[in-house]
Amino acid sequence: xxxxxxxxEDSFYDMFADSANNLVxxxxxxxxxxxxxxxxxxxxxxxxxxxxxxxxxxxxxxRRLNESFITPFDREDIYRLASLLxxxxxxxxxxxxxxxxxxxxxxxxxxxxxxxxLERAAELTxxxxxxxxxxxxxxxxxxxxxxxxxxGDQVYRRLLAKLFSGDYDALTVMKLxxxxxxxxxxxxxxxxxxxxxxxxxxxxx
Amino acid sequence: xxxxxxxxEDSFYDMFADSANNLVxxxxxxxxxxxxxxxxxxxxxxxxxxxxxxxxxxxxxxRRLNESFITPFDREDIYRLASLLxxxxxxxxxxxxxxxxxxxxxxxxxxxxxxxxLERAAELTxxxxxxxxxxxxxxxxxxxxxxxxxxGDQVYRRLLAKLFSGDYDALTVMKLxxxxxxxxxxxxxxxxxxxxxxxxxxxxx
Amino acid sequence: xxxxxxxxEDSFYDMFADSANNLVxxxxxxxxxxxxxxxxxxxxxxxxxxxxxxxxxxxxxxRRLNESFITPFDREDIYRLASLLxxxxxxxxxxxxxxxxxxxxxxxxxxxxxxxxLERAAELTxxxxxxxxxxxxxxxxxxxxxxxxxxGDQVYRRLLAKLFSGDYDALTVMKLxxxxxxxxxxxxxxxxxxxxxxxxxxxxx
Numbered sequence: 001x002x003x004x005x006x007x008x009e010d011s012f013y014d015m016f017a018d019s020a021n022n023l024v025x026x027x028x029x030x031x032x033x034x035x036x037x038x039x040x041x042x043x044x045x046x047x048x049x050x051x052x053x054x055x056x057x058x059x060x061x062x063r064r065l066n067e068s069f070i071t072p073f074d075r076e077d078i079y080r081l082a083s084l085l086x087x088x089x090x091x092x093x094x095x096x097x098x099x100x101x102x103x104x105x106x107x108x109x110x111x112x113x114x115x116x117x118l119e120r121a122a123e124l125t126x127x128x129x130x131x132x133x134x135x136x137x138x139x140x141x142x143x144x145x146x147x148x149x150x151x152g153d154q155v156y157r158r159l160l161a162k163l164f165s166g167d168y169d170a171l172t173v174m175k176l177x178x179x180x181x182x183x184x185x186x187x188x189x190x191x192x193x194x195x196x197x198x199x200x201x202x203x204x205x
Numbered sequence: 206x207x208x209x210x211x212x213x214e215d216s217f218y219d220m221f222a223d224s225a226n227n228l229v230x231x232x233x234x235x236x237x238x239x240x241x242x243x244x245x246x247x248x249x250x251x252x253x254x255x256x257x258x259x260x261x262x263x264x265x266x267x268r269r270l271n272e273s274f275i276t277p278f279d280r281e282d283i284y285r286l287a288s289l290l291x292x293x294x295x296x297x298x299x300x301x302x303x304x305x306x307x308x309x310x311x312x313x314x315x316x317x318x319x320x321x322x323l324e325r326a327a328e329l330t331x332x333x334x335x336x337x338x339x340x341x342x343x344x345x346x347x348x349x350x351x352x353x354x355x356x357g358d359q360v361y362r363r364l365l366a367k368l369f370s371g372d373y374d375a376l377t378v379m380k381l382x383x384x385x386x387x388x389x390x391x392x393x394x395x396x397x398x399x400x401x402x403x404x405x406x407x408x409x410x
Numbered sequence: 411x412x413x414x415x416x417x418x419e420d421s422f423y424d425m426f427a428d429s430a431n432n433l434v435x436x437x438x439x440x441x442x443x444x445x446x447x448x449x450x451x452x453x454x455x456x457x458x459x460x461x462x463x464x465x466x467x468x469x470x471x472x473r474r475l476n477e478s479f480i481t482p483f484d485r486e487d488i489y490r491l492a493s494l495l496x497x498x499x500x501x502x503x504x505x506x507x508x509x510x511x512x513x514x515x516x517x518x519x520x521x522x523x524x525x526x527x528l529e530r531a532a533e534l535t536x537x538x539x540x541x542x543x544x545x546x547x548x549x550x551x552x553x554x555x556x557x558x559x560x561x562g563d564q565v566y567r568r569l570l571a572k573l574f575s576g577d578y579d580a581l582t583v584m585k586l587x588x589x590x591x592x593x594x595x596x597x598x599x600x601x602x603x604x605x606x607x608x609x610x611x612x613x614x615x
Contacts, residue, residue: 170375170580
């Protein structure tokens with residue numbers, strides 16, 4: 001008989017993968033949402049369901065963390081990683097919610113670039129999760145996420161300049177700024193996810 | 206003679222109770238503040254005193270934490286719980302301060318619902334603190350805090366829609382939004398307090 | 411032969427000193443930036459370089475932390491201190507960036523007081539870092555940082571009242587508020603740095 005001291009520690013990897021895959025779904029809903037002529041109310045509704053699924057995934061990780069004696073990497077890193085993945089979803093859902101709440105009809109064109117950055121970051125993050133097991137081939141992921149975050153920053157700054165260019169009245173600026181701020185926060189949170197994974201990898205190496 | 210290795214660890218419970226009771230005082234001051242025809246300057250002054258009392262309470266917990274070898278639950282959970290209780294007070298005080306600083310005369314009617322949510326959350330939190338000792342009967346508290354947080358979200362969203370409905374000029378929207386944002390942050394912080402207590406309870410179980 | 415189990419733990423002190431000295435450079439650039447008739451684009455460029463240097467410094471601390479078995483004080487305190495020093499720089503750089511992005515020509519006069527608080531706080535923080543070795547003579551530093559943070563709060567509140575006094579149109583208020591908010595966040599982060607150092611000192615005492 002072989003003793004299994006850590007019978008289910010592997011499940012952390014699967015749980016992180018679930019959480020990251022959920023972000024891909026959320027980011028794709030955002031792309032749909034900002035396209036013209038879609039039923040935004042319906043998409044925001046799906047986004048809320050997606051955010052609930054994210055909450056469940058986070059909760060499951062936290063519960064497992066609290067019940068486990070042995071964890072595949074440091075407890076505080078697991079906690080941080082789960083929280084950050086949850087944050088990304090919250091920011092994306094909040095952005096979608098504000099578009100509907102404020103009945104924003106016309107979004108500045110560049111917002112599509114901001115959302116595409118999120119979609120690509122979500123895909124990269126989901127692809128990286130299974131590699132946490134071996135801690136191999138993560139280098140490309142960090143480089144690409146950092147490149148994306150820089151690109152996102154550029155787009156965000158361009159959008160800010162556009163908002164305050166005089167093309168919009170003050171109330172519209174306020175509404176739109178809340179939306180693009182949430183998207184920028186989501187991009188930043190993706191970078192924090194990558195930084196946390198780098199920290200874990202350095203410790204394991 | 207009986208050895209007492211942890212002669213004063215019990216005091217953590219009392220200190221958390223102090224901190225939470227202080228939030229009840231603060232939330233009730235908020236209810237007063239937003240009522241019509243009150244001396245807002247005077248109430249904001251009391252609120253500042255309340256915030257100072259909260260700072261003292263937090264500081265006392267942190268000092269005890271740093272001096273204690275043995276703690277009733279994980280150090281980082283004590284740290285997080287104390288910080289979050291402190292955050293709630295800071296958000297509430299900031300809201301009161303802004304109402305006075307901006308000389309806001311008329312507040313949107315629904316803001317009373319937002320503040321009542323905070324009052325109820327403060328009461329529930331204060332009632333839950335003594336139960337940390339036994340870790341019993343905390344379930345109701347979580348369910349109710351979560352219900353309140355959802356209710357608070359609804360009210361907050363209704364207030365946002367109202368602010369941007371065209372009834373207010375842009376500068377007024379900016380001022381009012383700052384106030385209701387602080388109140389919403391306070392509600393969120395109450396939920397984080399409850400989540401932290403749940404984490405502690407799961408570990409102890 | 412004398413065994414050196416922790417041959418390079420001392421370097422943490424030097425690294426924190428580097429990080430804090432970088433904040434002095436950054437704060438002085440801010441003073442330059444808000445003076446009349448300077449080439450703001452050029453200064454913001456230097457600020458970006460300064461922020462990159464700060465990132466490198468933070469990264470170096472984190473890497474060392476992850477590689478070290480033994481650290482001069484608790485790992486989570488090293489992590490927190492490094493992160494907070496990094497935050498200060500980010501807030502200062504963001505403020506400079508916004509001034510240039512929004513092409514803000516006239517800044518409210520009081521903003522100089524806000525920036526001078528940051529300059530003084532940076533100097534005090536840089537002077538305190540070498541004293542982490544002995545943990546001596548830190549009392550003055552805490553008292554003075556707290557005094558500065560209070561002073562900064564007063565200036566910030568005065569600036570807010572000024573912004574909403576009716577002297578500015580709504581879009582200008584929004585732009586200026588973003589700038590002074592970042593500066594206020596930097597001041598708060600300096601206080602958090604001081605609080606973290608106090609925590610470390612209490613544990614060591």
